[in-house]
Amino acid sequence: MQNDTILLAQLNPIVGDIQYNLAKALEYLEQAQKKGIKLVVYPELFLLGYPPMDIVERYPLIAEENLKALEEFAAKCKNTSALIGFCEFNKQNRGKKYFNSVAYINNTKIEKIIRKSLLPTYSEFSESRYFEAAPFLSKDRIINFGNYRAGIIICEENWNDDSFFEKPLYSFDPLKTLAEEQKPDFIINLSASPARAKKEQLLNNLLSHCAKKYSIPILYVNQTGSTDCITFCGTSRVYNEKGEIIARAKSYEEDFFEVTPYKSEINRIEPLPKGIEKTLNSQKEFSLDYEPDLERTYLTVTNSIKDYFRKNGFKRAVLGLSGGLDSSCCAVLLADALGADNVIGVSMPSKITSSQSKNDARELADNLGISFFEIPIKDMTDASSATFNKVFEDIQTVWGDFRYKAPLTFDNIQARSRAMILWGISNEFSSTIPVATSDKSELYMGYATINGDMSGGFAPICDITKTKLFALARWMNNNRQVKNAIPEAILLKPPGAELAINPKTGKPLLAEEALMPYEFLDEIIWRLENLQQSAAKMLEEKFLYEKKHTVTKEQKKLWLEKFAQRVQFAQFKWSIMPPGPIVDSRSVTRAEYVQPITSKLKF
């Protein structure tokens, strides 16, 4: 008896690596053919890889190669049909160079080409840079599958429903037009839709809403894997005509998944990352209850590290272990993503480093099974200081008026000496990169040293705020196979860079002394990113921190002003930050936030 299921090919491509993507496509096709599956559906732009960004503009040969791959692929489609995303040259005499297209291949022939009509250009998307938006004709969107008629849409074409979104971005709704004009038996949506906080909830609610609204099942195929800052979690699925989920693929891995969207029967339903279901409604207030998003965060970051290393030919990571929260969390995430053998932690104490910190770092490394070395930086910082003192005296003869009274120079010598050691290791051992350990709260404050702790080949926690990172650390301690890898002492210690002594306390300066309470800071960030609130508005509203502590209006104003001032200066630092995974609903990563450094910000 013939198999009349559809194969949802949830795969992980490499941008621009056409031969790799083609081989992956063929591998699933062959398996499908063996099983007699009639139709295989791949993600959007699969043969090229998503997001291609400017490489198609600069290297048109890659687009030509993807066309050849399409032909080669089509020739193999005997008995099994396929829908596959590819990059098509726009041969019209106007418009951008390419279309974001889908080929429908039937019996080795490219029977239909479907061109994307809505091109997302915001946040991490930049499709209008190189693609031409195609006119939408609903009749061109129908393919026959046995006795059924399937309507084809591409990603963003599903995201413009005016009964779901308060202010849709585009002037027409392709899904509505297709559903109403053609009344297909089911919809197939080929997507490349990145994961981030609240995205699963949004996606689920939207697709369910649309399926129900038009009484049409929707089959949604997403890619998996990461490219720089962007992670695709897969989690392809099918909703029936009542808007109920009847099939869901694995999250954060490739999945060979047979579905029957034209029948209202339940296929396999894989679980989502734990906790996500709890937050199906949108979050209206800042909360320290990060639990519902922690497994997803962990999976996003570890998969992102894995793919950044694998796809770029890196194998090993080296990082400084200070005995603090940031580097400890990075070490756990790296060990889990790359394997403990491929991670080296280096403790690089200076005269300010406490013996407690050194011991905590060593204990963490032991718990993780990563290699650990202790390299005091005293000789390096002494030599630098001696050299610098001479420079500064000389320079003072000409720029004396401009010398700071309390410069951060020595603090930074320490951070930069450490980075120099880590980059030295990466120069000495093959396929090895250092990792930048800055977290999101500190990046907002510009509380990171250029060529120091914010330097590295990848920045695993650059989109995780400090309060969330504490929660993630505890979550990892509870949920990893080896429990409590991060020593309790690290979790109890107030964060501090251990680069300077606080003259008031005589002890190493704590970050909250230099900045403001992290709970308060993280709420500013949350309000700015999620509500785009002004400082004036924030001054009026009650922060979670204020419910627990007395904060005078003057103090609150000072913190808000400090934030405004520091975030202005931080633009400069963000521009030279290495890539790191987008986790939150908005990030300051290079993939999605493009600001002129030369600008005056105001909030």
Place this chain on the structure above:
Amino acid sequence: MQNDTILLAQLNPIVGDIQYNLAKALEYLEQAQKKGIKLVVYPELFLLGYPPMDIVERYPLIAEENLKALEEFAAKCKNTSALIGFCEFNKQNRGKKYFNSVAYINNTKIEKIIRKSLLPTYSEFSESRYFEAAPFLSKDRIINFGNYRAGIIICEENWNDDSFFEKPLYSFDPLKTLAEEQKPDFIINLSASPARAKKEQLLNNLLSHCAKKYSIPILYVNQTGSTDCITFCGTSRVYNEKGEIIARAKSYEEDFFEVTPYKSEINRIEPLPKGIEKTLNSQKEFSLDYEPDLERTYLTVTNSIKDYFRKNGFKRAVLGLSGGLDSSCCAVLLADALGADNVIGVSMPSKITSSQSKNDARELADNLGISFFEIPIKDMTDASSATFNKVFEDIQTVWGDFRYKAPLTFDNIQARSRAMILWGISNEFSSTIPVATSDKSELYMGYATINGDMSGGFAPICDITKTKLFALARWMNNNRQVKNAIPEAILLKPPGAELAINPKTGKPLLAEEALMPYEFLDEIIWRLENLQQSAAKMLEEKFLYEKKHTVTKEQKKLWLEKFAQRVQFAQFKWSIMPPGPIVDSRSVTRAEYVQPITSKLKF
């Protein structure tokens, strides 16, 4: 008698600094009113500043403030009308958050709002990210000026002529529609159009073509000044109905410029940067004759440095002087942009540095009148090497198999020690930043050290190839007030990083030995950027270098392969490069080239 000229207000805004921009607008308005001028025309989006990029999305308060500024400005427009660019909220229930708009203010009333219909989204432009493209209605584009009817267009709306461009980007041509449907007496184009190689020629030919085609004079108002990588050169102008230029404002500075586009009489015509006129036709082949573009290049870079420092509150620059071409050119450009008093050159010799290099560096500094200090880095590199040797022995116990046989570690210790000194100076003295001295040829090759010579707050020559830089150095020696600032020895010396000894020669390794001849390399870059040629095509074609030297096919293939391999790896470095001025027709600056690091390139 009343003055019936139009004031073309060629001004330099700061992105997001609404009060600054408003004050500038009012200053010109008041002067215009004193002179009885009837109409003042400001550049596109002037009140907000161009390019705003994502700041309007993240900080809507800035957009609100620009609306208030518009009202305040309008209230002052007594007797003098104005056309001024601003950011308008899109209050419709669909579409992006803002319009890129122009207000026509007549007798203190905002009489008309004109919304941009074509939004450039490519290269350094990203308008579709935050602006909604407005429908174009020609009747809404007419304002009355005395007895004349003027037709208003905004920047890109002038750039879609299908008799000029082989493949226009958009499906309709606003200028054509306006000219044909309304037959205005003249056109006013409010622009923010960045300068780059060949842009003046393109702009001139296009505007002249359009004025002649429709027999309508065109008044073109452009902004001046720089924002990060992007420089606007001003050079506003008027073409008469025959396409002849009858007025041209200054280049690279603000200009208060009265014009009479409705009369076919010649107003003031300021000269263009020298040489540009010679290259009105497009360049079809790679050439070492950079002369026609050198003054423009010099002006772009110096103005870019000036504005980056001034607008960001920096005053002083510090750079390493190696006695080589790159740092020497940077020193001249910085001295000219910031004043010699505000620049410090530091010679930081290592054991590989020749005494000739040290002397050349000192002579250069003396010629420029900048401060000069010599700081040997031996103590720092010795301390680092000693520390590293211990680290590496330790690490070898676990990663021994992966240790490189000929690592670049020590080379990079030198470069990083130097950067550490420069950043130290910037930490110790206020408003001071170090400068990254990498040039475009070396950036393409990834021939620059992370946290070393490619580290800094700004990268002045990141878009100038090595052969062009030699030409620029000679041009500066001939054309600056103080002649021959760069010692001849520096110009005659073959480039080299002086970081390593070539075992074959026993002398410091030269860059061309490590890479390939710069003339050949620069032609690969030129062909890739301007013609998007593949390596296969380049292999067939004859390079300029091959006309002078015998190059075997095998050798050429090796160089092309080396280029391909190195450019792939360089993506990683480009992503953490500081901003620097776009000069060439295409650049690898962060402002215009967005590529995934995780990608496979092919050319």
